[in-house]
Structures are given as C-alpha cells and as structure tokens.
Amino acid sequence: MPVSKSVGARVKRREDPKLIRGLGQYVDDINLPNMLHVAILRSPYAHAQIKKLDADAARRLSGVVAVCTGPELEDKIGTLPTTADNPTLKIPAHHVLATGKVCFAGEGVAAVVAEDRYTARDALDLIQVEYETLPVVSDPEKALTPGSPVIHSEFTDNLAFSWKHEQGDVAKAFKQADKIVKQRLIHQRLAPIAIETRAVLARYLPEAKELTVWSSTQIPHILRTHLAQLLKLQENEVRVIAPDVGGGFGCKLNVYAEEALLGYLALTLNRPVKWIEERRENIRATIHGRGQVGEVEVAVKKDATILGLRYKVIADIGAYHQLFTPAIPPFTGLMLSGCYKIPAMSIEVSAAFTNKMSTDAYRGAGRPEAAYVIERIIDRVAQELKLDAVAVRRRNFPKASEFPFKTATGLAYDSGNYQLALGKALKLASYEKLRREQRKLRSRGRYLGIGLSTYVEICAMGPGFWEYGKVQLEPTGKVTVFSGASPHGQGQQTSFAQIVSDELGVALDDITVVHGDTAQVPRGMGTFGSRATAVGGIAVYHAAEQVREKAREIASHLLEVDADDLVFSDGRFSVKGVPKKALTIQQIARQAQETGDSPGKTAPGLAAEHQFEPSNFTFPFGTHICVVEIDPQTGNIAIKKYFAVDDCGKVINPLLVDGQLQGGIVQGLGQALYEGVVYDENGQLRTGSLLDYGVPKATNLPRLRLSRTETPSPVNPLGIKGIGEAGTIGSTPAIVNAVIDALAPFGVTHIDMPLTPQKIWRLCQGAKAAAAGGRK
Amino acid sequence: MDAVRKQEITLRINGIEHSREVEPRLLLVHFLRDVLGLTGTHIGCDTSSCGACTVMLDKMAVKSCTVLAVQADGAELLTIEGLAQGDRLHPLQEAFWECHGLQCGFCTPGMILSAYQLLMRNPKPSEPEIRHAIDGNLCRCTGYEHIVDSVQYAAKRMKSKAKKSRV
Numbered sequence: 001m002p003v004s005k006s007v008g009a010r011v012k013r014r015e016d017p018k019l020i021r022g023l024g025q026y027v028d029d030i031n032l033p034n035m036l037h038v039a040i041l042r043s044p045y046a047h048a049q050i051k052k053l054d055a056d057a058a059r060r061l062s063g064v065v066a067v068c069t070g071p072e073l074e075d076k077i078g079t080l081p082t083t084a085d086n087p088t089l090k091i092p093a094h095h096v097l098a099t100g101k102v103c104f105a106g107e108g109v110a111a112v113v114a115e116d117r118y119t120a121r122d123a124l125d126l127i128q129v130e131y132e133t134l135p136v137v138s139d140p141e142k143a144l145t146p147g148s149p150v151i152h153s154e155f156t157d158n159l160a161f162s163w164k165h166e167q168g169d170v171a172k173a174f175k176q177a178d179k180i181v182k183q184r185l186i187h188q189r190l191a192p193i194a195i196e197t198r199a200v201l202a203r204y205l206p207e208a209k210e211l212t213v214w215s216s217t218q219i220p221h222i223l224r225t226h227l228a229q230l231l232k233l234q235e236n237e238v239r240v241i242a243p244d245v246g247g248g249f250g251c252k253l254n255v256y257a258e259e260a261l262l263g264y265l266a267l268t269l270n271r272p273v274k275w276i277e278e279r280r281e282n283i284r285a286t287i288h289g290r291g292q293v294g295e296v297e298v299a300v301k302k303d304a305t306i307l308g309l310r311y312k313v314i315a316d317i318g319a320y321h322q323l324f325t326p327a328i329p330p331f332t333g334l335m336l337s338g339c340y341k342i343p344a345m346s347i348e349v350s351a352a353f354t355n356k357m358s359t360d361a362y363r364g365a366g367r368p369e370a371a372y373v374i375e376r377i378i379d380r381v382a383q384e385l386k387l388d389a390v391a392v393r394r395r396n397f398p399k400a401s402e403f404p405f406k407t408a409t410g411l412a413y414d415s416g417n418y419q420l421a422l423g424k425a426l427k428l429a430s431y432e433k434l435r436r437e438q439r440k441l442r443s444r445g446r447y448l449g450i451g452l453s454t455y456v457e458i459c460a461m462g463p464g465f466w467e468y469g470k471v472q473l474e475p476t477g478k479v480t481v482f483s484g485a486s487p488h489g490q491g492q493q494t495s496f497a498q499i500v501s502d503e504l505g506v507a508l509d510d511i512t513v514v515h516g517d518t519a520q521v522p523r524g525m526g527t528f529g530s531r532a533t534a535v536g537g538i539a540v541y542h543a544a545e546q547v548r549e550k551a552r553e554i555a556s557h558l559l560e561v562d563a564d565d566l567v568f569s570d571g572r573f574s575v576k577g578v579p580k581k582a583l584t585i586q587q588i589a590r591q592a593q594e595t596g597d598s599p600g601k602t603a604p605g606l607a608a609e610h611q612f613e614p615s616n617f618t619f620p621f622g623t624h625i626c627v628v629e630i631d632p633q634t635g636n637i638a639i640k641k642y643f644a645v646d647d648c649g650k651v652i653n654p655l656l657v658d659g660q661l662q663g664g665i666v667q668g669l670g671q672a673l674y675e676g677v678v679y680d681e682n683g684q685l686r687t688g689s690l691l692d693y694g695v696p697k698a699t700n701l702p703r704l705r706l707s708r709t710e711t712p713s714p715v716n717p718l719g720i721k722g723i724g725e726a727g728t729i730g731s732t733p734a735i736v737n738a739v740i741d742a743l744a745p746f747g748v749t750h751i752d753m754p755l756t757p758q759k760i761w762r763l764c765q766g767a768k769a770a771a772a773g774g775r776k
Numbered sequence: 777m778d779a780v781r782k783q784e785i786t787l788r789i790n791g792i793e794h795s796r797e798v799e800p801r802l803l804l805v806h807f808l809r810d811v812l813g814l815t816g817t818h819i820g821c822d823t824s825s826c827g828a829c830t831v832m833l834d835k836m837a838v839k840s841c842t843v844l845a846v847q848a849d850g851a852e853l854l855t856i857e858g859l860a861q862g863d864r865l866h867p868l869q870e871a872f873w874e875c876h877g878l879q880c881g882f883c884t885p886g887m888i889l890s891a892y893q894l895l896m897r898n899p900k901p902s903e904p905e906i907r908h909a910i911d912g913n914l915c916r917c918t919g920y921e922h923i924v925d926s927v928q929y930a931a932k933r934m935k936s937k938a939k940k941s942r943v
Contacts, residue, residue: 022816246882
C-alpha cells in the first residue's frame with residue numbers, strides 16, 4: 001500500500017482557477033447558434049379546473065415560434081417518474097404541463113418558445129386562461145381527516161402511502177416505563193435555494209440522431225435514462241451533460257417537467273431551446289425539503305435509560321411525487337434510534353397529498369428530521385427527569401466495542417465512538433465553564449442557552465446503489481479519471497486526483513477528473529446522499545489499483561523479472577535489491593503505447609474501470625454544541641459560540657471537509673432560525689421570493705469552531721464515511737436545544753421552528769420568569 | 777404591438793469600449809451576459825436579494841440586475857473578467873483559491889466584487905465589517921466562513937503589496 005502523501009493533505013482546489021475568473025460554464029453561459037428561449041406560464045391557483053386556454057394572441061406576437069399546452073403533449077411525453085418500492089404507494093399521473101386541472105400554485109400550464117427571453121416573457125402575459133377554483137387542501141393533517149376534499153379523483157382519499165416499522169415489545173416497554181415523555185414536533189417545509197436556479201438547454205442533431213440536454217442536475221446518467229423513456233428514444237440517442245452546476249443540495253437530484261419538455265421541444269422544433277428558471281419559479285416549482293408533522297413518545301426508566309420509542313408522523317408530499325419523494329420519510333424512520341440503544345421501536349408514517357409543490361430530497365433528506373426528533377426528545381427526557389442533558393445521552397450510547405451496532409430499525413451502524421466525540425466537544429466548548437457562566441448570567445436576568453446535539457446519520461448509499469470509476473494512464477504519462485459522480489461544488493476534481501496520485505505516484509497536476517457527461521463517462525449514478533467520495537472515490541481507488549497492477553505486469557515484462565520482484569514507490573517500479581533497475585509509471589505508459597506490447601495475460605491499454613457497490617451504508621456522527629443568548633425584550637437570538645466535532649472516517653482533503661461542514665451547519669441554522677416555506681389555507685405561497693424566504697446571510701453568524709475524530713468505516717478500504725450532509729443534520733437540534741435551554745426559566749419546554757424573534761418575544765411575554773438560578 | 781425604439785449606449789467595460797443598440801428595458805446584467813457574452817456575472821434571484829450579479833459601476837458596487845443598461849450609458853464598469861491581469865490573478869482571486877472561499881462558484885464573482893469595493897474603501901476591515909460588506913451577497917454552499925477568511929487574507933496581501941510599492 002503506497003504511503004499516503006496526497007490523501008489527507010490540504011490541497012487547493014483544481015476547480016477554482018476558472019471559477020474565480022468568471023470562466024465557469026453553467027447552463028445559461030452556454031449559447032448555441034439559432035437558440036430559442038422558453039418561458040412557462042404557471043397556475044396562480046392551488047387547485048383549479050382549466051376551463052379554457054387561449055394562446056392565439058401569444059402565438060401571433062412577433063418573435064414567438066410556438067406555444068404548447070398540456071393536452072397537446074399528453075401522448076407525446078410520458079408522465080414523470082417516481083421511485084415505487086412501497087406497495088401502498090399511490091401515483092397520480094404527473095404530466096409535464098397540466099392537463100385538465102392544476103394541483104398546486106406554480107404548476108406549469110403552457111410553454112412559450114420565442115426568439116429571445118424578453119419576448120417569451122411578454123408572450124406569457126398574452127395567454128388567457130379561465131380557471132374554476134376547487135377546494136384547496138393545504139394542511140397535511142387535515143388532508144388525511146375523513147371528509148377532506150380529495151385532490152386526485154382516481155383515489156378515494158389523500159393518503160399517498162404509508163410506511164410502518166415495529167421491532168421489539170413496544171407495549172411492554174411503555175408499561176414498564178417510570179416515565180413517558182411526549183412531544184409534538186413540526187419540521188417546516190424548506191426551499192433548498194441553490195444560488196443557481198434550475199436550467200435546461202436542449203439540442204437535437206437529426207443527422208446524428210442525438211439529443212443533447214444540458215441540465216443543472218446532480219444525476220446526469222439517471223436523468224438520461226428517464227429522458228429516453230419519457231421521450232420514447234433509445235438511451236444511446238440521448239446525451240446529458242451537467243456542466244458547471246451552481247449548487248444542488250438535493251433539489252437537482254430529480255427528473256423535472258422542464259427537462260422532458262425542453263427535450264421534446266428540441267426534437268420537434270429542430271432548434272436549440274433554453275429555459276432558465278426565475279427565482280420566483282424556483283421557490284414554487286423546485287422541490288421542497290422536510291415537511292413533517294409528528295408526535296414522538298419515549299418510555300424511560302427514572303435513570304433515563306430508554307426502553308422504547310413510538311413515532312407517528314404525517315409527511316406532506318405535495319400534489320405529485322417527484323423522483324425520490326416516497327423514499328424520504330422512511331429514511332426518517334430508519335434513523336430514529338439516533339445514537340442510542342432503543343430496544344423497542346414503533347414507527348408509523350402516513351404521507352399526505354396536498355395542493356403544494358412536491359417535497360423530495362434536501363440536504364439530509366429525512367435524516368435531519370430523525371436527528372431533530374431524537375435530540376429534542378432526549379433533551380425533554382432530561383428536563384422531565386431533572387437530569388443533566390449530557391448524562392442522559394451518555395447513559396444510552398452504545399459502547400465503541402458494540403459496533404456494528406444493530407438498531408431496532410433494522411440497521412447496522414458501521415462504526416462509531418459517540419463518547420469520544422461528545423467528550424471532545426465538551427472539552428472544546430469548556431462545557432462546565434459555560435454552565436457556570438449561564439448560572440451567573442441568569443442571576444443577572446440574562447438568558448444564555450447551551451444546546452447539545454449528539455447525532456448519527458446514514459449516507460453513502462449503499463446496498464443496491466453503485467458508482468463507476470475509470471482510471472486511464474495516457475501515453476504521455478498523464479492520468480484521466482472518469483467518474484459517474486456529478487459534483488456541484490464538493491471538489492472531487494481535487495479529492496479524486498489526490499486518491500489517484502497516491503495510488504499511482506503521479507503528480508496532482510498531471511491528473512484530470514472528468515464527470516458530468518454521459519458521452520464521456522459510460523455509466524454512473526450521480527452525487528447525492530454524501531456518496532461521491534465514499535462510493536465514487538472508492539470506485540476510482542480500485543480502478544487506480546488495477547492500473548498500478550497492470551503497470552506492474554508490463555514493468556516485469558520490460559525489466560525481465562517476476563512481478564513479485566518489483567517494488568513500487570513514488571511512481572516507480574524498481575527491482576528488489578537493484579534500485580537502479582527501474583521504470584517510472586510514465587515510462588511504462590509510453591512503452592506500452594509505442595510497442596503495443598500486451599505481455600501475457602495483460603489486456604491492452606493502461607486503463608481500468610470499476611463499479612463499486614458498498615455492502616452497507618456508512619454512519620458519520622458527531623457532537624455539536626451551540627451557545628445562544630436571548631433578549632426577552634426583542635426576542636432576538638444571538639449565537640455566541642458554535643462548536644462541532646464531526647467524524648467522517650478518513651479525511652481525503654481537510655479543506656473540503658471543513659467547507660462541507662460549515663455550509664451544512666449554516667443550512668441547519670437556517671432551518672432552526674430563519675427559513676420556512678409558508679403556504680396559506682388557499683395554497684398561496686406567502687414566501688415566494690428571497691425577500692420573504694430567509695436564507696442565512698453573512699452577518700449574525702458566528703465563527704464555527706470545528707474539530708474531528710476519525711473512526712474509519714469498515715465498509716470501504718479507505719475508511720471514508722462521507723460528510724456532505726452531516727453538518728446540516730447535527731446543527732438544527734443543537735441550535736433549537738440551545739434556545740429552549742435559554743428559555744427554561746420562562747417555563748418553555750418546546751418551540752417549533754423557525755425560532756423567530758416574534759415567537760420568542762411572545763413566549764417571554766406570556767410566561768413568568770422563574771426565580772434567578774432556578775434550573776441547574 | 778408597436779416596435780420598441782432602441783437606444784444606443786456606450787459603456788467602457790474592463791477597459792474596453794462597447795457600443796450597442798438596446799431596448800430601454802434591457803437589464804444591465806443581461807446586456808453583459810447576453811449581448812457582450814461576459815457570462816462571469818450571474819443571476820441568482822429576481823428581487824435584488826442575492827448579489828450574484830454584483831459589478832463595479834463608476835467605482836461603486838451595484839447589483840446589475842437592478843440597473844438598466846441604458847442607465848449605465850457612458851459608465852465605466854469592472855466585472856469579474858476584468859480583475860485578473862492576463863495570467864496574474866487579483867489578490868482577492870488568489871485569496872478565494874487559497875482559503876477555499878468557493879464551492880459551486882456561482883455566487884463567487886458577485887462576492888468578489890463586493891469584497892473588492894470593501895477593500896477599496898477600507899483596506900483593514902474588521903470581521904464584522906467584512907460580514908456587513910457581504911451582507912447583500914448570498915452563498916448557500918460555504919456558510920461564509922471561508923469567504924471571510926479569503927477577504928482577510930486578501931486584505932493582508934494587498935496591504936503588504938502596497939507597503940512594498942511605497943518603499
């Protein structure tokens with residue numbers, strides 16, 4: 001095994017030189033000759049019949065090339081796909097443009113194609129639509145009560161699917177409990193808000209029978225497969241390219257109406273067509289995250305040992321399923337054990353159709369909900385039993401020796417050491433000192449809060465999911481790496497080069513990583529679920545290993561020694577005991593090309609490909625500690641300090657890991673304090689622009705003190721767990737627990753997110769402050 | 777519909793003069809991107825909230841999505857493409873690279889231009905001053921931490937360069 005020089009090193013990103021010069025190529029930066037622009041007319045109503053649609057005036061506008069509507073496309077483009085491995089799943093037909101009726105405000109009703117952007121938008125105003133409004137189902141709990149209007153008439157109710165899991169004797173656990181602690185929890189809908197909105201460019205070359213679709217996507221290969229199906233083409237007639245992508249966070253892990261629509265328009269109009277989503281469209285018609293309302297109950301002994309847990313939750317699906325919509329709530333169920341030994345668990349998920357945009361994967365995708373539930377209830381247990389929040393957690397942690405740790409949700413956590421991460425975080429935060437400071441400040445009428453979150457998450461899918469990697473040593477001695485991963489900011493052009501550099505002894509600058517183009521990379525799954533390095537990186541690693549071994553075969557032939565008599569170090573094969581008798585890997589590459597030498601059993605060419613399917617998920621974990629101060633006069637929450645100890649197994653590039661954690665933590669903070677997609681009872685979006693939807697800004701954010709433990713994952717040879725979503729999963733509960741801790745003197749036991757100053761102020765006004773120093 | 781009367785405008789962008797005929801309603805950001813092909817300046821919202829479109833207009837950082845191209849007639853602009861001098865990156869660009877101040881890169885040009893204005897006006901900004909200066913620039917990837925590091929790094933580099941040139 002070569003000595004690691006590059007893996008683990010703080011390496012500047014290879015991606016950056018063009019991006020810092022403004023030379024990135026995002027979809028809207030690509031312009032093709034003869035290109036047309038598409039604008040979409042969207043329903044202003046959440047639930048309505050389309051009585052009449054008159055696009056004549058729009059069609060007549062100079063510069064407009066075509067206008068199309070749902071009914072014309074019904075038998076031309078298939079309905080949008082969803083994952084369907086739940087037998088209770090109801091799948092309403094989801095057309096690319098509404099046919100007959102609209103089911104959410106923002107659903108596409110017509111598409112205009114014009115010579116330029118402005119004309120396309122002008123034409124939208126000329127389309128006249130007559131709607132007849134229908135009763136709106138906005139609240140997911142109300143959607144499932146008998147008597148609620150039913151959104152999709154092909155079904156008898158609004159239950160989209162149900163998912164249940166039970167293990168252990170739950171009834172007995174609750175009977176034996178010294179205390180049962182209950183809490184109702186709301187996970188508000190979130191808008192992912194990648195700074196680049198969605199964007200699609202499509203071009204058809206009839207002579208080559210090739211449809212090329214550039215899309216701001218996280219899953220070019222999966223998208224290609226679905227587009228071929230939707231447009232009734234052969235898969236090899238479709239090429240999908242994810243150029244530079246300005247953020248995804250899960251919202252671009254999908255197959256959207258506009259992608260199929262633009263493909264169809266390119267095929268029929270024979271000119272390239274481009275659609276760039278406006279931000280107001282993005283908040284309406286790009287998937288939302290979270291959206292769960294649940295009640296958790298936990299049965300505990302008086303020493304806080306957890307005996308059992310019950311969770312009943314309603315997931316707000318929206319009007320239609322998008323690609324992974326039904327897969328998200330079950331992830332919550334699977335991770336409800338958190339970091340604790342809970343022998344008996346019962347989980348019931350009911351998913352409700354509502355007249356809103358679909359929910360789907362958003363950074364964490366079901367796991368932030370789980371971490372929030374378990375970390376809130378653990379704090380509530382500590383509160384009710386009047387025990388310390390740290391002690392309660394420690395009491396229920398599995399020991400480091402008990403891994404793989406089997407949960408009552410059917411999972412086996414790969415590796416973990418929760419005590420170590422917790423201990424490190426407490427030390428980093430000077431926890432005891434913070435508690436003393438809290439007591440002192442309370443006696444002076446100031447409210448400091450300290451919130452803990454000990455989290456674990458599930459990622460790097462996983463069994464049934466694979467990733468492709470190919471490593472090619474060129475005759476020039478340079479290396480090209482091909483990956484099915486599709487990074488959009490995560491830096492794999494750098495981290496994969498680091499992995500290959502160590503395996504082949506080739507300089508980083510001589511390694512190029514290619515991804516995001518289905519014509520250049522034959523297969524792949526994409527970047528989501530924190531898997532690019534933990535799965536994609538391993539495929540690349542194995543491919544590099546194979547290239548090294550092929551090079552060894554060639555070297556042994558060229559040097560006329562047995563392969564076993566060769567030592568590989570620093571990119572050189574040398575004969576044992578005769579160090580001068582050696583060949584560099586570059587020399588081998590050149591020789592292999594020049595002589596066409598294919599000695600013995602070695603296949604020609606110094607390239608190898610590998611498809612890696614992990615045997616298990618991986619389970620990153622950590623402890624976050626957040627310190628806040630509340631001003632009861634204004635409700636203002638100031639985050640004074642933030643500490644995070646996270647464990648992602650082996651670290652390839654510490655700079656990239658820090659970046660993922662920082663970005664993730666701030667998104668989790670956004671959920672806790674600022675964000676929330678709000679629909680009113682008429683299904684109207686109240687948070688329809690960035691003026692109302694509170695994306696965190698640079699001010700009011702603390703410095704994040706990050707530290708690590710490194711517990712390798714046994715799932716892959718490099719021990720990588722993945723880190724893309726862990727920050728978001730760990731942070732939200734830490735912040736909420738901190739605010740509630742601060743308000744304990746006011747008798748507050750729970751507040752739903754987002755924790756706005758208005759909510760805090762109201763609680764402080766309505767409650768009597770406990771006597772100074774009342775709570776330990 | 778009556779034909780819209782176009783207007784001729786002349787702008788100096790990154791040192792080069794451009795004259796074009798445009799509709800009065802054409803946004804400056806669309807002029808830069810679609811008419812001149814300077815696609816480094818990005819669009820991230822429709823309410824002047826995100827700052828991805830920030831450019832320097834007559835030595836002032838503006839959100840080019842909220843400026844009409846005709847308003848910029850006769851002005852001098854600096855966009856991200858004009859920061860580097862050939863192969864030589866501007867210290868801010870070097871800093872963002874060194875400190876991992878970008879991930880997806882989409883907010884980066886606007887972020888760098890806002891920081892450019894800050895350092896022009898305040899060569900030794902404190903951390904709160906840096907955060908305040910980029911308050912109008914949204915980033916979803918980084919959590920701003922490494923962006924603040926980058927601006928601090930750039931400030932130090934520019935200060936030491938200025939010192940050197942004064943000697």
